[in-house]
Amino acid sequence: MRQRWSKQTILDAAVELLSASDGDEFFSMRKLAAELGTDSSSLYRHFRNRSELMLAIVDHVLIQAMHGYRREGPWRARLVDLILRSWDAYAALPQLARDASHYPGSGPGSQLVIEETLQALTDAGVPEDLxxxxxxxxxxxxxxxxxxxxxxxSRSPAEQQQRRENFRVITLGAEPADFPALARYSSRLAPVGFSRESFLATVELVLDAVPARS
Known part of the structure; x- marks a missing residue:
């Protein structure tokens, strides 16, 4: 008799499969079904299609990311905590993160993140209309x-190396007479990339501009 997997088990297996992927493998319901030792029909009992599954995975990941969160402390610290929880959750799932803008979530995990973000901004004294x-x-x-x-x-090591080399040629090869600023700073420039620290620094710049009253 074919085993019927619960939605929770399917989502746990999906996160595990996404975690094991190197980011350039296409995640599919067929691959997930194979990971569970079943066929796709077992998944379609819970999810109508891949998009619905991805929305549920995002929400599942956000619920896990919000575990232990408390609405305590200053508004800014709470926002930083919320944003870094999302960063850390997606950092382990690059394939999911790559499509993050397409899958905003569809359940209590997403609702909780939105609620706490709005509450922090409200507690900051941001005018209600803003x-x-x-x-x-x-x-x-x-x-x-x-x-x-x-x-x-998600780029392969070879692709990353080629990208760095292309950038080096573009910057170091600039003519000082035509591009004086580029020539001046070229040795200290690198291809755009984000570490957790640079991500946080960028977020802090935006938080500095929040029209808070407290």
Whole structure:
């Protein structure tokens, strides 16, 4: 008799499969079914298609990322905590992060992140009519940088090396007479990339601009 997998088991297996992937393998329901030792029909009992599955995976990941979160401390520290929880969760799942903008989540995990972000902005004293705007700014920034980081990680070592070499040629080969600033700083420039530290530094710059009253 064919085993019927629970939604929780399927999502756990999906996260494990995504974690093991190097970022450039296409995640599919067929691969997930094979990982579970079954066929795709077992998954379609819970998810109508890949998009619905991906939305559920995102929400599952966010629930795990929010484990232990407490609405305590200053608003800014809470926002940093929320944003870094998302960064750390997606950092382990580059393939999922690469598509983060397409799959915003569809359940309580996503609702919890949105709720706590809005609450932190409200507690900061941001005018009520500006809270949605600042929520969207923070989410757009975070998702964009998380996606860019994931895209970089999904390149093969050879592709990454070629990218660095191309950048070196472009910058170090600049004519000082035509590009004086580029020539001046070329030896200290590197291809765009984001570490956790640079991600946080960028977020802090945006938080500096939040129209907080407390």
């Amino acid at each position: 809270v949605p705007e600042w929520y969207h700014r923070l989410v757009t920034l975070s998702v964009s940088l998380i996606t860019a980081h994931a895209a970089g990680r």
